Amino acid sequence: xxxxxxxxxxxxxxNVATYNDGNLALWDDWGDIRLNKTIQTNFxxxxxxIQGKASVHINGNLYVAGPGDxxxxxxxxxxxDALISADFRCHCIGVTADYIQRIVMMTNNNWNVxxxxxxxPFMSLAPSEVEEFCHYYNMLCRKAVQPSxxxxxxxxxxxxxxxxxxxxIMDKLIQSSSRPFTSGEHLFKCFIDLLVSMYPKNxxxxxxxxxxxxxxxxxxxxxxxxxxxxxxxxxxxxMVKDIEYLLTHxxxxxxxxxxxxxxxxxxxxxxxVRQHLxxxxxxxxxxxxxxxxxx
Numbered sequence: 001x002x003x004x005x006x007x008x009x010x011x012x013x014x015n016v017a018t019y020n021d022g023n024l025a026l027w028d029d030w031g032d033i034r035l036n037k038t039i040q041t042n043f044x045x046x047x048x049x050i051q052g053k054a055s056v057h058i059n060g061n062l063y064v065a066g067p068g069d070x071x072x073x074x075x076x077x078x079x080x081d082a083l084i085s086a087d088f089r090c091h092c093i094g095v096t097a098d099y100i101q102r103i104v105m106m107t108n109n110n111w112n113v114x115x116x117x118x119x120x121p122f123m124s125l126a127p128s129e130v131e132e133f134c135h136y137y138n139m140l141c142r143k144a145v146q147p148s149x150x151x152x153x154x155x156x157x158x159x160x161x162x163x164x165x166x167x168x169i170m171d172k173l174i175q176s177s178s179r180p181f182t183s184g185e186h187l188f189k190c191f192i193d194l195l196v197s198m199y200p201k202n203x204x205x206x207x208x209x210x211x212x213x214x215x216x217x218x219x220x221x222x223x224x225x226x227x228x229x230x231x232x233x234x235x236x237x238x239m240v241k242d243i244e245y246l247l248t249h250x251x252x253x254x255x256x257x258x259x260x261x262x263x264x265x266x267x268x269x270x271x272x273v274r275q276h277l278x279x280x281x282x283x284x285x286x287x288x289x290x291x292x293x294x295x
Contacts, residue, residue: 006041008094019144023099024159026141027092030084038080043096045073048125048133052088057081063122068130070123075228077121091137095159097228101237103160129169136162187212188226191219192234200262201239205231240276247285254281 006013008025017027025043047054048070055064057080058073065071073079075097125133136158143154181189190212195201202208208231209216216231223231239261246257258269273281 006039008043008096013094018141023096024155025092025094026137026144027094028090030088030090038078040076040078041073041094042075043094044075044100045071046093046095047071047073048091048130048137050089050091050134052085054084054088054090055082058121065122068125068127070125070133072121072123074121091134093137093140100163103156103163125169132165136165184222184226187214187219187222191223191231192227195235195238199242200260201235201242202262203235203239205235208235236276243273243281244277247281248288254285257281 008014008020008022013025013027014020016029017025019026049065049067051067053064053066054071055062056071057063057078058071059078062081063071140155140158140162143151143158148154191208194208194211205216205219209219212219219231223229223234227234229237242261243257246252246260250257252260254269255266258266261269263269263272270280273279273284277284279287
């Protein structure tokens with residue numbers, strides 16, 4: 001049975017969160033949040049047990065946590081029958097998939113972490129790893145409520161550093177629990193590797209399917225199953241990153257950028273940028289420069 005869907009804007013999460021902007025939430029107190037009924041979240045939930053005990057069924061499997069244990073719940077997993085002790089304390093970080101995708105691209109096999117946590121949502125951290133987690137969490141909580149001209153960039157930077165430091169831990173676990181890739185996982189890995197390495201990026205799904213010797217329909221099915229996005233969405237994700245960089249970190253003209261990224265016309269490039277960045281190339285560049293003037 002699929003449970004009730006929950007997101008970071010759920011009133012019970014909003015009420016207990018130290019910080020919550022709809023994409024990132026931080027909380028210690030579970031308040032009225034209870035998982036005694038079946039639910040699904042549409043965000044990543046990273047929960048470190050600091051004190052007490054907690055138990056929960058994740059996709060039908062029972063996990064029991066004590067101090068130093070970590071739950072990593074992926075979007076759409078089924079959670080139910082949760083119990084926490086009266087002295088339970090934790091640090092919880094909730095992040096949407098879109099937010100993670102924006103700040104930590106699927107380079108260097110980051111997608112591999114998702115595959116791992118779908119089958120290994122529970123782990124025990126060493127004391128030094130717990131200390132590192134708490135250091136990031138406390139820093140995030142402090143910076144999240146401090147007004148700053150670069151508030152968004154500070155939070156993004158801290159979260160990015162947190163995830164890459166956690167990757168060191170995760171990589172050890174993945175290696176020790178390694179299993180052969182399925183044919184679908186191998187294809188997805190090859191698609192991402194090809195997409196990341198290509199510049200300028202081809203925007204046609206059929207191009208990548210031909211290079212990988214599969215049909216576009218099969219590539220689409222694999223991407224949806226493993227990457228939770230269509231091939232076109234993944235191509236756009238990486239293409240937009242290239243556009244953002246060229247608009248905000250170079251002095252190249254809009255026409256030069258369009259030609260460099262192999263857009264057929266300047267008009268088509270402008271339409272593509274408006275669709276994905278919400279403004280014309282010129283307006284987007286000017287807005288970024290206005291918010292973060294150089295020098």
